[in-house]
Amino acid sequence: xxxxxxxxxxxxxxxxxxxxxxxxxxxxxxxxxxxxxxxxxxxxxxxxxxxxxxxxxxxxxxxxxxxxxxxxxxxxxxxxxxxxxxxxxxxxxxxxxxxxxxxxxxxxxxxxxxxxxxxxxxxxxxxxxxxxxxxxxxxxxxxxxxxxxxxxxxxxxxxxxxxxxxxxxxxxxxxxxxxxxxxxxxxxxxxxxxxxxxxxxxxxxxxxxxxxxxxxxxxxxxxxxxxxxxxxxxxxxxxxxxxxxxxxxxxxxxxxxxxxxxxxxxxxxxxxxxxxxxxxxxxxxxxxxxxxxxxxxxxxxxxxxxxxxxxxxxxxxxxxxxxxxxxxxxxxxxxxxxxxxxxxxxxxxxxxxxxxxxxxxxxxxxxxxxxxxxxxxxxxxxxxxxxxxxxxxxxxxxxxxxxxxxxxxxxxxxxxxxxxxxxxxxxxxxxxxxxxxxxxxxxxxxxxxxxxxxxxxxxxxxxxxxxxxxxxxxxxxxxxxxxxxxxxxxxxxxxxxxxxxxxxxxxxxxxxxxxxxxxxx
Ligand code: SF4
Numbered sequence: 294x295x296x297x298x299x300x301x302x303x304x305x306x307x308x309x310x311x312x313x314x315x316x317x318x319x320x321x322x323x324x325x326x327x328x329x330x331x332x333x334x335x336x337x338x339x340x341x342x343x344x345x346x347x348x349x350x351x352x353x354x355x356x357x358x359x360x361x362x363x364x365x366x367x368x369x370x371x372x373x374x375x376x377x378x379x380x381x382x383x384x385x386x387x388x389x390x391x392x393x394x395x396x397x398x399x400x401x402x403x404x405x406x407x408x409x410x411x412x413x414x415x416x417x418x419x420x421x422x423x424x425x426x427x428x429x430x431x432x433x434x435x436x437x438x439x440x441x442x443x444x445x446x447x448x449x450x451x452x453x454x455x456x457x458x459x460x461x462x463x464x465x466x467x468x469x470x471x472x473x474x475x476x477x478x479x480x481x482x483x484x485x486x487x488x489x490x491x492x493x494x495x496x497x498x499x500x501x502x503x504x505x506x507x508x509x510x511x512x513x514x515x516x517x518x519x520x521x522x523x524x525x526x527x528x529x530x531x532x533x534x535x536x537x538x539x540x541x542x543x544x545x546x547x548x549x550x551x552x553x554x555x556x557x558x559x560x561x562x563x564x565x566x567x568x569x570x571x572x573x574x575x576x577x578x579x580x581x582x583x584x585x586x587x588x589x590x591x592x593x594x595x596x597x598x599x600x601x602x603x604x605x606x607x608x609x610x611x612x613x614x615x616x617x618x619x620x621x622x623x624x625x626x627x628x629x630x631x632x633x634x635x636x637x638x639x640x641x642x643x644x645x646x647x648x649x650x651x652x653x654x655x656x657x658x659x660x661x662x663x664x665x666x667x668x669x670x671x672x673x674x675x676x677x678x679x680x681x682x683x684x685x686x687x688x689x690x691x692x693x694x695x696x697x698x699x700x701x702x703x704x705x706x707x708x709x710x711x712x713x714x715x716x717x718x719x720x721x722x723x724x725x726x727x728x729x730x731x732x733x734x735x736x737x738x739x740x741x742x743x744x745x746x747x748x749x750x751x752x753x754x755x756x757x758x759x760x761x762x763x764x765x766x767x768x769x770x771x772x773x774x775x776x777x778x779x780x781x782x783x784x785x786x787x788x789x790x791x792x793x794x795x796x797x798x799x800x801x802x803x804x805x806x807x808x809x810x811x812x813x814x
Pocket of ligand 1: 331332378379382383384386387465466467469470
């Protein structure tokens, strides 16, 4: 007999451990649907999505992952931020989730719809079933009404998720519930055993192969000995007549996108010196709670970004260490260059070029970590646009062009455009005369700066490249960048020798990220 196609809306993997097999047992062809845009931050979303993937494999069932769009969800609950859990914000949140699931089910040939949400003893099952009925009716579906927490459903789901080693969260999902539960979360971290928790020390050879060594970035013929269990160091055949450029930068504390960021910040340093990044060594020191999955997630990102940039992963080290509660990731990257760029070659009158626009990295971090700061004066689409700026943080493409024209290049990071330019001045001993009106500041950045009262010129700026170019080469450099589709502007000139020390670097991002949280708000 042909089974009826049911879509099971999944709020998280542990909550699905009982409903999913039960619905299959009732004869449905049950596929999963994971929504997740309510979950904050994205790293938490990834952990929950990974757990759903694992459960789907266990069930041998299909699962669909809705696009992660937290700004759209935040827009939907705008004005309800201060509601308590089980209040109006949660009712709106259920609507967002269940109407999205119903729409997907109808578009993809499902006839029945159900949710795992009613397994939670903290949620209003009648409200959820009522919302589900309306969502299903709107799309001509049959709502399969369940209260999964009955007959010890919740207890059984806790036991089953422990058995399967699934990640279990300690707050409902959104930033507001995370804040409310922060204290409880800390307590539970201290008291609840974490199934994924690793002992301090290295991974076993098999776990290392599975989670770390299988991610090797781009192929590189010069890499004679690469990463492997028992290999102490990489051996590389160096091209004749080239200079070696070497950089090392860490990423401390970040989870989401940390692997990608690690590759980009190191690669930007090599690119700024006129080199082509080639071989990366990665040291991962991870909190035990991060688990093998966490190591694999970071390595997957490193692998993808390395492939995109033509970098081979040449080696490194991985360990779990209970001294840290956030990951510490260290990159050491080498590349080859045909030239040596020295700040001492810069002369008075040379022109300062800046690529793309100011504050790319800082704005994308604010949009990802504190979108609620931007929501009062930006639409969800505008915030989404800022989030996409995170893809612009590599300066390798413009560096490959500008290195043929520039006397010196610099990748401004903390301290923003001003911090980066001050560092150039310090190195060469000359002042700089910048035309502020020529600086490329996007309208969205300018609007945020005005409303949140910060100086975009002091906002962390990875993604832009500063280049000092002799004036006779400026036109050619700018037209070549334009032909490659890279925005750039000449914004000033190097001036006479410095007559006063450059100011201390000032960074705006940290103040922005703390805004409104100082008193535990
Ligand atoms: S507490 Fe949970 S159900 Fe309520 S709005 Fe936040 S994520 Fe949604």
